[in-house]
Amino acid sequence: MELTVLLFLTSGLFLGWSLGANDAANVFGTAVGTRMVTFTTAAIVCSIFVILGAVISGSGAAHTLGTLGSVNALPGAFMAALAAGLTVYFMTKWGLPVSTSQAIVGAIIGWNLFSGSVTDTDALLKIVATWIACPILAGIIAVVLMKVVKAFFHVVRLHLLRLDAYTRMALIFAGAFGAYSLGANNIANVMGVFVDVSPFTNVHVGDLFTLSSVEQLFLLGGLAIAVGVFTYSRRVMMTVGAGLMPMSPVAAWVVVIAHSIVLFLFASEGLENLLARSGLPTIPLVPVSSSQAVVGAVIGLGMLRGGKDIDWRLVGNIGLGWVTTPVISALVCFVFLFFLQNVFDQRVYREVHYVLSQPVLDRLNEDGLVTGELAELEGEEFRSAKEFLQAFQRNTFLSQRVEKKALETAELRPVHIHPLRIDSLDDNWLTSDQLAAVRTLKGVRFDHLWQLGEALADVSEEWRFRENTKVNKLENKALARKLEYLSRHFADTGNADNGRRARRVNP
Amino acid sequence: MYFQKVTSLFGRTRALENQVDEFLDKVSEAGLVFSRAVRLYLEEGACAEFEAFLNQESTIEGREDTLRRSIETELYARTLIPDLRADVLRLLEDIDHLVNAYEGHLFRISIQQPDIPEEFHKGFRELTETVVTCVDSVVLAARAFFRDIESVRDHVSKTMFFESEADKISTKLQRAIFASNLPLEKKIHLRYFVERIDDVANHAEDVGDSLQIYTIKRRI
Numbered sequence: 156m157e158l159t160v161l162l163f164l165t166s167g168l169f170l171g172w173s174l175g176a177n178d179a180a181n182v183f184g185t186a187v188g189t190r191m192v193t194f195t196t197a198a199i200v201c202s203i204f205v206i207l208g209a210v211i212s213g214s215g216a217a218h219t220l221g222t223l224g225s226v227n228a229l230p231g232a233f234m235a236a237l238a239a240g241l242t243v244y245f246m247t248k249w250g251l252p253v254s255t256s257q258a259i260v261g262a263i264i265g266w267n268l269f270s271g272s273v274t275d276t277d278a279l280l281k282i283v284a285t286w287i288a289c290p291i292l293a294g295i296i297a298v299v300l301m302k303v304v305k306a307f308f309h310v311v312r313l314h315l316l317r318l319d320a321y322t323r324m325a326l327i328f329a330g331a332f333g334a335y336s337l338g339a340n341n342i343a344n345v346m347g348v349f350v351d352v353s354p355f356t357n358v359h360v361g362d363l364f365t366l367s368s369v370e371q372l373f374l375l376g377g378l379a380i381a382v383g384v385f386t387y388s389r390r391v392m393m394t395v396g397a398g399l400m401p402m403s404p405v406a407a408w409v410v411v412i413a414h415s416i417v418l419f420l421f422a423s424e425g426l427e428n429l430l431a432r433s434g435l436p437t438i439p440l441v442p443v444s445s446s447q448a449v450v451g452a453v454i455g456l457g458m459l460r461g462g463k464d465i466d467w468r469l470v471g472n473i474g475l476g477w478v479t480t481p482v483i484s485a486l487v488c489f490v491f492l493f494f495l496q497n498v499f500d501q502r503v504y505r506e507v508h509y510v511l512s513q514p515v516l517d518r519l520n521e522d523g524l525v526t527g528e529l530a531e532l533e534g535e536e537f538r539s540a541k542e543f544l545q546a547f548q549r550n551t552f553l554s555q556r557v558e559k560k561a562l563e564t565a566e567l568r569p570v571h572i573h574p575l576r577i578d579s580l581d582d583n584w585l586t587s588d589q590l591a592a593v594r595t596l597k598g599v600r601f602d603h604l605w606q607l608g609e610a611l612a613d614v615s616e617e618w619r620f621r622e623n624t625k626v627n628k629l630e631n632k633a634l635a636r637k638l639e640y641l642s643r644h645f646a647d648t649g650n651a652d653n654g655r656r657a658r659r660v661n662p
Numbered sequence: 663m664y665f666q667k668v669t670s671l672f673g674r675t676r677a678l679e680n681q682v683d684e685f686l687d688k689v690s691e692a693g694l695v696f697s698r699a700v701r702l703y704l705e706e707g708a709c710a711e712f713e714a715f716l717n718q719e720s721t722i723e724g725r726e727d728t729l730r731r732s733i734e735t736e737l738y739a740r741t742l743i744p745d746l747r748a749d750v751l752r753l754l755e756d757i758d759h760l761v762n763a764y765e766g767h768l769f770r771i772s773i774q775q776p777d778i779p780e781e782f783h784k785g786f787r788e789l790t791e792t793v794v795t796c797v798d799s800v801v802l803a804a805r806a807f808f809r810d811i812e813s814v815r816d817h818v819s820k821t822m823f824f825e826s827e828a829d830k831i832s833t834k835l836q837r838a839i840f841a842s843n844l845p846l847e848k849k850i851h852l853r854y855f856v857e858r859i860d861d862v863a864n865h866a867e868d869v870g871d872s873l874q875i876y877t878i879k880r881r882i
Binding site for chain 2: 317320404
């Protein structure tokens with residue numbers, strides 16, 4: 156088993172390597188391209204901070220599997236990571252900065268198609284929207300920032316050499332910070348799916364500190380990213396930093412900062428929560444890609460100078476790369492999954508079953524979804540989301556929102572609160588009240604995730620979802636993550652596929 | 663250790679800034695020595711004091727060379743101002759040529775000891791003063807290039823004004839020389855010096871022109 160896990164781990168490492176090769180350019184590309192920081196210095200600083208970010212801050216995300224977590228079988232996750240990694244590798248080989256997260260989403264779409272799962276069309280629309288929105292936002296921010304910086308230097312007249320020294324330091328600091336976030340935010344995608352099967356055990360380094368198995372796994376992922384930075388990131392760095400447009404060192408810094416601001420403003424749930432709590436209007440959260448932000452910022456500055464310096468041909472190629480990345484990734488994943496399943500006889504996905512039992516129908520009714528016509532489907536079990544929706548649609552018209560809700564409610568997620576497994580729950584993450592609530596359900600089985608949620612909410616206030624407002628959004632999301640964690644921790648795999656298990660009765 | 667490295671980085675930057683400032687100070691100093699030496703030659707010929715000025719000019723020129731080499735090495739060894747260092751290098755070398763020219767002209771005067779009739783003294787004095795003012799303007803422009811980019815243009819336009827003034831004085835002086843009763847060989851000898859001194863202003867104007875281009879590149 157362990158050997159298989161190690162083999163599967165390699166694709167995660169490969170994805171990490173491609174991520175390093177591609178995404179390091181977002182934080183250090185302009186600094187290296189303008190020759191303010193040597194490639195070696197950039198690679199060393201970037202590697203150190205990527206690893207620190209992955210191990211220190213990334214571990215916080217250990218319970219979330221990252222985007223790849225929606226792939227429910229390890230061989231499938233292996234292939235999705237491999238497909239995404241390969242796509243990013245080839246784009247990097249051509250010197251094109253692409254979005255790694257979109258490559259991953261592309262691979263998941265490939266897996267969805269293969270496994271008969273349903274792809275959230277909202278997510279697809281969002282990806283298409285970011286191709287346009289993200290560079291424009293970054294470009295506007297870069298232009299505004301540049302004007303502010305110019306005005307600042309007009310007042311504070313720095314000596315050319317001192318400006319050079321400050322800019323250099325600022326570039327290194329911004330790069331180090333960016334590398335830290337890169338490690339922290341992406342390690343879940345690289346290593347997240349392997350957390351549950353981590354082959355490592357906790358290591359105690361004297362009395363100084365303990366390196367948990369997850370931290371070791373993330374350290375390995377961080378190292379893979381670092382190797383990617385060292386061995387293959389130079390070309391993309393030169394494209395971003397010098398190929399698109401000749402840039403001054405200060406402009407290089409403006410680009411890095413504009414990219415960070417875009418990521419912070421449009422991707423920070425923390426900021427949204429803070430604004431909502433202070434009663435201020437929130438900024439809509441747009442899924443942004445750091446590669447697209449950097450390219451947008453560079454082009455924005457080029458436009459500020461009249462646009463004559465910009466290599467539009469290269470911009471076109473980059474744009475084409477963005478559009479093709481998820482498509483190629485999906486295709487590669489689909490084809491490879493076919494081989495993995497049929498040639499290597501691996502189970503690349505676990506069937507997710509949907510059932511229209513009485514509790515499900517009741518709940519759908521409670522939520523105001525029309526179920527009258529569905530009564531005839533009662534008790535039927537479907538072997539995939541596609542099959543379920545087809546049956547559903549034959550009987551009633553479904554809007555996107557209803558479709559999503561129906562899928563969530565009918566999904567079979569057998570859970571058994573096994574007494575032996577309660578003790579291995581993460582008591583740092585779950586509060587004592589939450590743990591106590593789980594303990595009261597000792598031995599109980601559930602068919603659906605929402606049933607587990609409801610049972611826990613009955614026992615403890617801390618398991619109750621708050622009203623769906625912007626202020627509560629973050630807390631609700633965290634709670635959903637914890638529920639998801641419980642459902643994986645207590646997954647009742649033994650009876651998962653027979654579909655005739657005793658349905659759970661409320662205690 | 664990292665903190666030390668950072669502070670030493672800023673320390674070295676400050677030292678380099680001082681070197682650039684000293685380099686430009688020396689150009690102004692060389693101009694003052696040059697104009698005083700020419701004035702003295704016109705009044706007293708190649709006296710001992712004139713030779714002392716010549717030596718002083720040589721010392722300044724030597725120091726200027728040392729500073730220039732040190733700045734250039736530092737810029738390249740530490741890959742400072744990567745986008746502009748080629749421009750800065752050329753700027754420093756061009757300015758160094760101006761000091762070389764001052765020194766070279768004093769040497770030529772000392773060796774050839776041209777006989778300048780009193781009627782042309784005023785013209786020579788005016789020409790020298792204007793040329794030195796022209797060079798001073800371009801030094802100010804160079805200083806502004808490092809510290810205050812917005813005023814480069816003002817100083818360069820002054821440089822251009824003084825260069826055309828120097829041309830006018832030079833033309834007037836040469837006309838007067840060739841209209842005089844001096845023998846032709848003396849006329850040609852005097853013309854040689856007028857042209858050489860005026861050339862310093864022309865060269866300063868060229869430096870000003872280049873500076874304007876560098877300034878466009880420096881705009882962030």
